[in-house]
Amino acid sequence: MTDTTLVAEHPLLERFPEGVTPDERKGYEGFIVAADRLVEFATALRDEFGYDYLSSVTGVDYLPDGKMEVVYHAYKSTGGGALVFKVQVPRENPVVPSLVSVYPGADFQEREAWDLLGIRFEGHPNLKRILMWEGFAGHPLRKDWKEAYFEEEKKPFGSRWPGGAVHRAEDENPFGKNVVYPPDFDPEKWTPVGDEALYAGLREFKKDDDLKTEQVVVNLGPQHPSTHGVFRMVVTLDGETVVRLEPVMGYLHRNHEKIGERNTYLMNIPFTDRLDYLSSMSNNWGYVQAVEKLLGDKIQVPERAEYLRVIMAEFTRIVNHIFAIGTLLNDLGAYFTPMLYALEERELILDIFEAVSGSRMMCNYFRFGGVARDLPPGVYEKMRDLVFERLPRKIDELDRYLTENEVVRARCEGVGVLTPEEAIAFSAAGPVLRASGVPYDVRRADPYGIYDRFEFDVAVRYHGDVYDRYLIRLDEIRQSIRILQQALDQLPEGDVIFGSPKYSMRVPAGEAYGRVEGPKGELGFYVVSDGSANPWRYHVRAPSFINLTALSRMCEGDKVADAIIILGSIDIVLGETDR
């Protein structure tokens, strides 16, 4: 976090005497940049100040002030805290210059902000809806947008039985009747605008080819066995070769953030479980961290809880990576055997999650100021056994079976290469970034919790291909086991939560960005509080979503079979991608 004195004397203010001012609202940080200076500011930030990694772009609707604000979080890829800058524009017809030319990683995030908040990004190459469908009426994250059968602005609702009768949403949701279209929109006559241009490639002949071959547009997904969910890739194929690839998503969109803004702070913890449903513990941590930042020194996490958090987060990383390796092998066409071998270990770890939290996947374990429960008897021994005996052995076994396999190597090496520069530019995170040779790990670059106490290496590989993205997951599992061994050895006795558990808490007004190194990459939660019981803004920087920005780049020119394994090597979970 940058503190206010630092902001006031920041060299950026000298560099931009006009158009850049410190954000002086209470509880806020960073700079407010005038819209017309934004691109210039960002370019300078990237080239002169070393903030080359744009982590998060999102918008906030300040309805009472009549302002729409776009918030950017930039980091140095060498580590350190965030540089936050904001652009404020009027709420009606907000227009902000696009930063895609400076940070290509802003692409999807700006599209998302346009889609959900209606902020128009001038100069964006492909500004169309990304999570909602074309023809959706309005921009749902705007505070004055109300869904069909809107009940109340904030939870907890006044009554669950308004008018004394039980009432169920599904009863008043006859299919199709709850959909509103924009006035000039006819769903029967409409053809997708963006797709039309995309499909035009179908009729293109390759000019330099004396034998005319037509390119075929094929949809891989949404109902496809290996897109890991309802994810769609529109692929233009020249024979077997991918000429163009356009990811299409949003099939699982449920407007997580709007629901999050209706919820109370505490209600959002189980809700984050539903993002990346394979690693709910890490999701919890990211959100809890953001809210704890807002709470500031009103809350201290007890020592034992800090250790438990690390233990659970690292177990989650193992679960996720082992699953990712399994599914990647499945994408390679290995018929489920590696997958099931991997799942066997996953189940053992899920046993531990179940023991501590009562649930195998939707753990809901973290709380503001600690964790929900202490370890039940016997679990500690079980964890020790796993971490010291079984897991290291099993990981070596996986390594032995897969790493040197001829087919795996032939299929993965040199496929889907992402250079370090591209990886940073596209805001790739986690294993995707590190496999490209950028040793950036939030646990080291910007330590949170008690990660600064453990000895571990930031896994890094240098080729940036699918094979390295596979290897780096093995490396990270090994590092996680290392951390776990230390954490289990040092685990102190004591409380697991600060004070007594509370249902609602008073969160001071302000903003906070909590980020953790989730298994899939940097998972950030941007929370704005207006001092009431519900967050004013709740934004998720979803690594599965942002890592996809680089997908087209990685796939073009490769074979169609490669596109599948490249997607597999990014490791997405649609619950998080689509939110």
Add this chain to the structure above:
Amino acid sequence: MDTALLIEWLIKSVILLFFGLTGFAYLTLLERRALARIQVRIGPNRAGPWGLLQPLADGIKLIFKEELIPPLADKPLFILSPILTVLPALIIWAVIPWGRQIVIAGREINLYLTDINVGVLYLTAVASIAVYGITLAGWSSNNKYALLGGLRSSAQMVSYELALGLAFLGPIMLAGSMSLVDIVEAQKNLWFVVPQFLGFIIFLLAGLAEVNRAPFDMPEAEQELTAGYHTEYSGMKFALFFMAEYIKMIAISAIAATLFLGGYRLPFIDLPPILDPVVLFIKIFVLVFGMIWVRATLPRLRYDRLMALGWKVLLPLALVNVFITAVIMVFTG
């Protein structure tokens, strides 16, 4: 042709087809059970003891499934192609010898349907027909995945057919005959896998590719093409493709056993002819199990690498193999 002969022949045909079908049915079960074991699972075990009725249940289910024909598809070809795929898998059995002569009720009966003097040629010819079925299935569906799968498989199957055809040459040269019975008899004391080891390996690889099994299951390639050439097929038409694949698996194993592993014979031991089919069955079982094992173990090759393997490795190797065999045979007489 006298009636007794005709009846004998008819009974043999029906028995052969019956065994082909049962073999297919239980091979699916074997595969599912074996895969499950390899993958630390149990596999289907509910229908009947040890799941033995599972194939029957699957069959009944498929018969009662609605069959869809896409309106944009080429209907005659769409219906013809599964037939064209399954037929070669069945008729290839006509020349594979299951044993010598046995005597039942004073009548000498050959344990093979027929012994034509160009048996090996017949095998290659029949194997080629299957390409049409798959290609036409892919093309007639008017579906992009199916088209890609169909084109892939045609290119793949013809590529590996060359290596397969050349691998046949070794045993032919050693036996001096294209009749499969002669080839088996020539292996009385020495299986051809010993002098033709390279040929055997080429045959196994090309054979896997020819029946579209992992790691060469490109035409289906579930991960990319959902189901490849049979994406649009449902019900019993789908079952026919499935049947063809599994019967071909058995057939290619039987051919490998016949050409390289002494067919229905054991070396040095003279079993009574009635046990010949058992010997062949054991060899087929071992080879088929190997195929299942490979499927459980290996990921899929990428298409361009598969073609490269066929043209740049297997084909030259097969040619060199023939070349070396010829030279050695000249020098050793």
Add this chain to the structure above:
Amino acid sequence: MLTNWLYVGLFIIVALVLPAVTIIVPRFIAPKKPNRIKVDVYECGIETVGEAWVQFKVQYYIFALVFLVFDIETVFLYPWAVAFDKLPLFAVMEGVLFIALLLAGLVYLWRKGVLEWA
């Protein structure tokens, strides 16, 4: 000898019964309630765009052509292989030369880049 082929021919006819039955029987017992969405071309749930019957990548066809040449030449080797033991050395050498020519043809194609999958 001819009777042997007759057997094969008859076997083919008997074998045809099986696919014929599997095609015909479901016509009578399987349900048939097609609707537009059900019989639509499957493309992962998205309406397909354009025809699948397009002028496709030529590479596949080149392989088919090359295959044709090689396959026919391979078949020429079969009679040679059968009669191998009885052939005079000269004929054997001719066969060997033929194989060498095939190899040369393969090398030519290789050099020409036909075998590269673009």
